[in-house]
Amino acid sequence: MTSLSRDDVAKLAGLARIEMSDEELVALSNEFTVILDAVARVQEVAGEDVAATSHPLPLRNVFRPDVVIPSLSPQDALSGAPAQEEQRFRVPQILGEE
């Protein structure tokens, strides 16, 4: 049985950039005990000799001629911006953190 403690979930939530209340962390940690048990079944058949499939198609790099085509106007590109300034996205401070 795999289980995730409240603190484990808090760490994952931090990595996923989601603030979570204590109540939510505890609830998720309880649910994960059940969910992880169910999904861990994949290990029963995933032997050394089985190749992994990451995608249904045999993906190859695709090339095309480098042709100039119209792109979004600055106005369109900024149309959904939560905040903008001087035709740019205005974002909160990203430097000066630890």
Added chain:
Amino acid sequence: MIRNSASEMASKLASGDVTSVQLTQAHLDQIAAVDKQVHAFLHIDTEGALAQAAAVDLKRKNGDKLSPLAGVPLALKDVMTQKGIPTTCGSKILEGWRPPYDSTVVANLKKNDIVILGKTNMDEFAMGSSTENSAYGPTHNPWDLSRIPGGSGGGSAAALAAFEAPLAIGTDTGGSIRQPAAVTGTVGVKPTYGGVSRFGLVAFSSSLDQAGPCARTVLDAALLHEAIAGHDPKDSTSINAPVPAVVAAAKAGNVKGMKIGVVKELNGDGYQPGVRKRFEESLELLAAAGAEIVEVSAPNFEYALAAYYLIAPSECSSNLARFDAMRYGLRVGDVEGASAESVMNLTREVGFGREVKRRIILGTYALSSGYYDAYYGSAQKVRTLITQDFNKAFEIADVLVSPTCPTTAFKIGEKADDPLAMYLNDIATIPVNMAGIGGMSLPSGVADEDGLPVGFQIMAPVMKDERMYSVGASLEASLLSKWGAPLLSTIPALAGSK
């Protein structure tokens, strides 16, 4: 008129019996009359739809050459971008966002002059099987308003069953087109992965997501399939090959000499008796129409659900990282001195619902150092085994069949607090996505015990989508002659319905 099939509507448009403006208005009136009860739509574009209809009427008057579905209305799942029209994916994090571009599916619909009525409700970011995970409230099944319409594309399926639209677009990552079709008595098709462009489809799980047609008849689905499918240079996973001849197959509906494989593992324990009975009956009809029924085994399918609930959350944890409150969508906590990281954390706390958070955290765990091989890596190996099972089965049979879902529609709220029970809905639909092949669900009747619709699933090899339409059209014709009228003619009337 709104109860006609899309092809019947198209004939009436072509002969001048009705205009697209009249047809579109009739559907807008039906939406106004019943959608308060059904809640299939998140946004109705009255002005845009009528303008598009007027434009196609003018083209017809001028004698322009038009596509087969020109002027017929359609409902669009709210996961597809349409320029200038709100696109929420059922999430608060995208409330009010109007995309600055059209998805390729929408561009193809417009090119074919198919009239877009509005955007349909869905589980948030397509994560769910009941549409209860929409941040804007659940959609109700028109067969019984206390029940779920399936998910994630419950809005699109319910709109068809409530005669609010004759056509709809869905997307299917683990069954989100087929399961709603099954529980609402409609037709839904997940094409081969790469058959329809994903450009402008807001990504949930990129290696599994596929858009496809939803309709009330197999032929209507085929016509819509051909309208939206084809290679797209904007999607590097789009298959560069001719679109399978699905309309011709749906028109012929011929199964003589075809081998139809019944998947032993997708029937039996856990499947409702009424679901099994309708399935057996459909097999008899296909045999009577000249198909040979054989049994096939796919021993690794029992691991598909577990693998899916590792692969899809892993990919979603990466895809949904783009909702970072910087360039579009919701932004919370942007006060003087707040860091970008704290704004991101607070926005995602408020913007995402419970199921989306659950899957992002699960995916983050499955991809994290030390657990990657045991979870995500093992799930990818199961994906290989499932594909091998399909390959072996398709050596014996031309198509594979099963019930689409283990049960008929359950009550709203019944499984909301039990994620694992909810996930079990998708047990028969998930293998198709894992292998990237095509799958269709069409109605096979109602279950004796509850009078609710049952779906029949057909699966076909990569880019052999036309086989699903041959079998689907044959079964549909046999059932129609048995019933005397389409299944949806027996649906209880909604209050105020036209």
